[in-house]
Each structure stands twice: as structure tokens, then as C-alpha cells.
Amino acid sequence: MRALVLTAIIIIFAFVIKVDLTEGSLQLAAFSQKKTENALCEKEREPNYITVQTIQGDSIHSLFALHPAKVPMTFPERLQLFYELNPHLQLQAPVPGEKIKLPLSFEIENKCGK
Template sequence: MKIFVATILLLISFYIVKVDLFEGTIPLAYSNEPEVEKCLETPDFISVEIVAGDTIYSLFAIYPSNESISFTERLSDFYTLNPHLVNQTFRAGEKVLLPVYTASAQCKK
């Protein structure tokens, strides 16, 4: 009886390994499918004057992006355009550059 149970467990283990090798994460990592191109150009920017009480969130809400882009990517581009604001807060009257995203002409159909 012990040999029978050990054989069943061994066959189940082999089946699990086979499924993982042929249908699991390893074939997905080495897939030959072409990657989807990002249709976003390098971000343009607009100059915005800060008003008392403005935050990053309020600026991004007032000037939303037409293209689908994550908040972290937009924030990263914001700090690339305004490196002096990395460790500072906004001051009223200061001008900052906000990234604006547009799709390239070849991606619009």
C-alpha cells in the first residue's frame, strides 16, 4: 500500500512539473511575441504658476493628460522637468513645468 501511495504522489508531482514547464511561467518569459510599442512621445510641457494651496495632485487634476499614463510615470516626468522641487514644497508665484502627453501621428488611426 505504501508503494501505491508513493507512486501516486510521484505521478502527481511529475504532472505538476510538466504543466509548469509547458504552460506555466517559463514559456511566458521566453515568448517570441512582439512587444507592444508605446505610442507616447517624449512629454511636452506647459508652464504653470503656482497659487497658494496647490499640490501635485491638484495640478495634475487641473491639467489632466489626454493619454493614458500612470501617476508614477507622470510624477517622474514632473520631477525630471523640475529637479529643484524634489525636496521642496511649492511656493506661491513660482512657475513650474507640467508634462503634457500627446500621441504620435503614426499611432493615431
């Protein structure tokens, strides 16, 4: 009988540890991060964009080539902005006739100026 009770206690203890490690015992606790000046500036950045209507055969590369950025930007930076402006295109290609937003540059708020 002791072995059965001890086994049940061990199983319950293991289950509690598993739940605590996977879901956490403080899942509802709010942990605030210190906001630095750079982090605030990153959130205030808004891309300057134009809206274009796609045609048959358009790709992201061809649209970027037709409408170059106003400021020097790497392709990954511009692509990230493109997907922020057009989140529905992350898993599909542009459809002919669809209006999409092409990022041209960043507009930075005056609060970020140093």
C-alpha cells in the same frame, strides 16, 4: 624581527585588497553597453508640457487634477516626468508664484516608430 616584517606585509596586502575592492583597480576604464533600439528610443522621448504659475495651496496632486494628461499615463509615470522637468521640487513643495512645468504626454521621435 621576522614577525614584524610579516605583520607589515600582511597589513599592506590587506590595505591594497581593501582599496581594490572599494575603489576598484579599473575605475577609469570605460565599459560601453550595447545600445538597443528600445534604449535609444527611451532617450529620445521628450515630454510635452505646459508651464503654470502656482498659487497658495497648490500641490502636485491638485495641479495634475486641474491639467489632466493628453494620453493615459499612470501617476508614477507622470510624477517621474514632473521631477525630470522640475528637479528643484524633489525636496520641497511648490512655492506660490513659482512657474513650473506640468507634463501632458510624450512626444516620440519618428526614429522610434515601428
